[in-house]
Amino acid sequence: MSTLTLAAPRSTAPGLRDDILVVEGVSKRFGGRIALDAASLEVRRGSITGVIGPNGSGKSTLFNIVAGALPPDGGRVRINGRDTTRHGPAQVCREGVGRTFQISRLFSEMTVLENLVAIAHGKSDVEAVERARELLDFLEIAGLRDKWGSELSYGQRKLVEIARALMLEPTLMLLDEPFAGINPRLQNRIVEHLDALRRNGLTLFFIDHEMRIVLEVCDELYVLAEGRVIARGAPEAVRADPAVAEAYF
């Protein structure tokens, strides 16, 4: 594994929650359709936090609002204690947030290396290339370096998207269904990588469908249904919650 520098985890007094992300009563409607209905949640610094919920329950909408890609109709978003509700996507990035997309959005007529280097910020070309190489090594995809975005398999895209978001040296990563549609072996590999990243101080906030992985990796889990948070807590407790079983299964 390569040397990989990430932001240092901040220490806090024991017993006090240090939340990197706070979402307060965020709502969003598309026409007549309510995608998010006063949803609130907190993501603890250094945690792996998951969001699950049925199709159309507002998970991606929540991420898009946090990432500044969509303005909420109401409510507030705070990142690192700062109000980012009205921030645009590029501004949210500057707060240390990296993201991947539910449907891959790699730059397809660019190589993997170029995909990474293109979004580097505050680095010389040499430093950016160096960082890109480290990340590709870390995610064990150095062999893909000169492949075109359009040549990659579905699973490879997921990995490259993670690498690309890490170019920003984020403190918070938003991953929209990083495990969807890929084989269990690759899923396990990604889980290991995420765990290693977390040990390095990164906070991970991800959306998923599959209970198996959520139970395995999450410290804390939120369940969305019809735009509302219907349960939160440790994964095992959430799974045992009858309200969740009713909404989700």
Next chain:
Amino acid sequence: MKTLALLLALVALLAVLPFVGSDYALSFTIQLLMFTSLAYSWNIIGGYAGYTHFGQVAFFGLGAYVGALLVGAGWHWLAAAAAASLAAIALALALGSAMLRLKGSFFAIGMYGLARVGENFALGFDGITQGGTGLYLTPTDLTPIYAVLAAIALALIAFTHRLDNARFGLQLLAIREDETAAEALGVRTTRLKITAFMISAAAPGAVGALYASYLAFIDPATAFAPMTELTTIAMVLLGGLGTVLGPLVGAVVLSVVNELLWSRFPELYLGLVGIIILGAVLFMPRGIVNAFAKRRWRWVSAPRAGLRRLADAARPVPAASPARTPAE
């Protein structure tokens, strides 16, 4: 390296031409250089940033009028061309944030509209522009104009080569590929687009002014001719959109074909040019340069080779060291 060698060869060729060539050759080369500059400029915003449009002739026309009016007011043609370039850059800056909000065909057509507005202003403000009659200038020696055009064309080739190997170029490509994703990942898309737009307006402004000096005349139909626009775009598409050598190859091929056909089939030539462009686009949809690059022709240097070399040269990552715990 390959691009540098090519540039040197071009410089040598262009340097001897005025001494060995006929007036006809000089005139042909002036137009070729003009179109080369226009094609390279359009390639920056249309090819790299992916904002293809039909309005570059607005900058060319503005430059032509600014240049002609200043020369008429007694300025040296070179100073007038520099001022025309600044005027075009200023127009791009003023319009950029509004126009570049438009996407795809809306931007393309919006820019076409801008060119038509320019043409109609040139017709309408006849107190300044003499309207449809046009402005007449005292003819000047063509050789210095030729030299300046050659310098502009060479500078644009060199700039595009740099762009292709720099992060700025990659960021423009990222905008072309997926602007929303680029922005979501922190790329300052608006600022970059406006910068690229201003750069792409600089040469057309100057070239417009030089064209007016070359013709010793300008009128609205000449300054804002849709044919200038279409020829420029056809050259870039033919040569290879978003490539370093594409605009040059496209400009040379199309100019030569144009010239040969025009002298032999004066009535049919536009139709024949159209057929050739159609055929090229059908069989080489990504342009001549890309078609050859695919066949691994060595004289085409690989796109963005500089970055790849940098990655190859980067110091090897120390093996098997555990992920470093960050220092407080």
